[in-house]
Amino acid sequence: MTEAVLRPHAEHQFADELALLAERDDRPRPPGWRLSPWAVTVYLLGGTLPDGTVVTPKYVGPRRLIEVAVATLATDRALLLLGVPGTAKTWVSEHLAAAVSGDSTLLVQGTAGTAEDTIRYGWNYARLLAEGPSEQALVPSPVMRAMRSGAVARIEELTRMPSDVQDSLITILSEKALPVPELGTEVQARKGFTVIATANDRDRGVNDLSSALRRRFNTIVLPLPATTEEEVDIVARRVAQIGTSLELPETVAGIEEIRRVVTVFRELRSGRTADGRTRLKSPTGTLSTAEAISVITSGRVLATHFGDGVLRPADVAGGIVGAVVQDPVSDRVVWQEYLETVVRERPEWSDFYRACREVL
Structure with a gap:
């Protein structure tokens, strides 16, 4: 039962x-x-x-x-x-x-x-x-x-x-x-x-x-996770548990997308980039670990049923935008500035930048 x-x-x-x-x-x-x-x-x-x-x-x-x-x-x-x-x-x-x-x-x-x-x-x-x-x-x-x-x-x-x-x-x-x-x-x-x-x-x-x-x-x-790696570990564990409950097949290379989602959420809620060099505006939403788990789980479902089983930036981009842009006016401005001043400047995030621009 x-x-x-x-x-x-x-x-x-x-x-x-x-x-x-x-x-x-x-x-x-x-x-x-x-x-x-x-x-x-x-x-x-x-x-x-x-x-x-x-x-x-x-x-x-x-x-x-x-x-x-x-x-x-x-x-x-x-x-x-x-x-x-x-x-x-x-x-x-x-x-x-x-x-x-x-x-x-x-x-x-x-x-x-x-x-x-x-x-x-x-x-x-x-x-x-x-x-x-x-x-x-x-x-x-x-x-x-x-x-x-x-x-x-x-x-x-x-x-x-x-x-x-x-x-x-x-x-x-x-x-x-x-x-x-x-x-x-x-x-x-x-x-x-x-x-x-x-x-x-x-x-x-x-x-x-x-x-x-x-x-x-x-x-x-109860505090938010102290480090990025700690939060990545929490998200990975919960996503795996939820995936088992939903009987989802294993998704390839999911850990890199988890780390990227966690990094985005941590930077936006703290109001500064991970290296501390750039100050950021924070959106009205919480952007907690729970939201990161939800975004990755939704991405796994997309990759499984509408993709090739490999978790890619396009699978998580829509979920991230939905989590960040709670207020369609002020949060949209915050997200656009983050994309252009932070994400766009990271060469290794170019595929993520394009995916987010497509759903914005």
Whole structure:
């Protein structure tokens, strides 16, 4: 069944690695955890076990950040992953939940329209009207289910939720209990329960967390990849994983186009060329690692179905223009200046320059 799913959950996609780590893991495990903090870190960052088994990395970034995140989950505080779009906040959240509790599906998606019952609980109104308030009429939220089972609850885009909905978490995080006054009872969290929330750094000022709620979280800021090679490695890994899921054949010479796309995005978002000699205007879009992955994946599909299977500049040019030119007026000017002052001056990028000019 899992093989037919377009994107399996982390605990299913990497079930073999998780099972192997659990079998080899002889270190202390916090109550309710499937793995020790050491094994959770190995699962996320990759490594070689004492018997020579290689665990693939799920996240490429500073080791200390992941160690602090994992250590936070072993305390009584919740974890807030903060960063600009495309810094793998959701990805890290999913894999942490899969490694700690074996279930990454207890998820609340935050939006401006998220209601309080999405965090707390709701009711089956047909049964409520017929029977009155009862356990059978109650519809538990993912957070309540996580409390009952001692698992990790995930909350995406916390700062997009209205402030009063955010604050419904305060009692849950401080008292580890969720009152149900209609039934005259409460749900007390079992050992292993915790919350991992994510927030977009660019959403500051939309629905800022109250000081009371912020104190319940330990905040980890996930950075953009530090170097070009690190980002190329991340993009190559994710593109390969997505290609396998889509059952795409191997594409020839993809790594050079990945490096070129990553270089373009890094230069435009930093506002200067890689050598530091030329200052650039930055577009309005994020141009994150996630966008680079999307551009290369789309290019692979074009090369497979409309080309000769070799990833070429023409296959990625349209995706790059679409990612850069979010505002048809200001971003178009930024992109044209970059093409003429940077790309055109690089002889080894002449084919890329021509391809981009054709789709502009």
